[in-house]
């Protein structure tokens with residue numbers, strides 16, 4: 001039986017892993033990237049040109065790390081930031097520096113139609129408001145293009161706790177849940193937008209005494 005969690009529970013387990021066991025956040029980000037890389041490798045996706053859409057939080061950091069790994073595999077990868085990079089978390093800037101050292105630089109503007117596979121690394125469990133107008137338009141437009149979307153952790157626009165569409169959401173062919181799947185992926189529209197749900201262990205530790213609410 002798959003254990004689903006709330007975002008609060010996920011944050012508690014992340015903090016437990018990083019603070020009680022001193023496992024660095026970068027390790028979790030790298031393991032998240034490797035997990036998604038494994039799902040891509042095990043699938044039958046068209047990898048001719050991969051577009052990674054990158055947000056400003058840790059979901060974006062996961063996406064940049066994944067883009068670097070795919071680039072190092074020799075695949076054609078474009079990184080496109082969604083939002084003002086100046087407002088991005090330190091984890092995003094750190095992953096961007098590493099990616100640049102590995103020869104992967106962000107693209108200015110990518111044509112979604114040229115991508116054979118889109119990686120959704122815009123929002124994950126940190127989504128707490130309706131998407132900004134411009135992003136809602138982008139998601140709706142992207143949903144009309146016939147290419148596969150792989151969502152990291154949650155489809156952008158889906159409320160990770162309620163499964164509601166927050167203005168608009170990007171429909172995924174596959175969602176790779178990190179650690180535990182979020183309860184929003186099996187409620188309301190979340191089930192429809194997440195596509196095939198793959199749960200991957202990325203080393204998030206759980207106390208024996210932890211009482212799941214679900």
Ligand SMILES: NC(=O)C1=CN([C@@H]2O[C@H](COP(=O)(O)OP(=O)(O)OC[C@H]3O[C@@H](n4cnc5c(N)ncnc54)[C@H](O)[C@@H]3O)[C@@H](O)[C@H]2O)[C@H](O)CC1
Nearest residue numbers: 014028029057058059123124125126127128129130131153
């Ligand atoms: N499960 C794990 O152990 C790990 C998960 N990781 C990844 O981290 C994200 C969650 O990261 P977080 O920075 O908390 O949030 P997001 O990246 O989802 O969101 C970015 C940022 O955006 C702001 N925000 C939220 N809603 C809006 C909005 N409507 N408009 C504008 N801005 C908004 C908010 O401040 C957020 O912080 C998780 O999904 C995983 O992908 C770790 O990388 C590895 C360990």
Ligand SMILES: [K+]
Nearest residue numbers: 120123152154
């Ligand atoms: K996402």
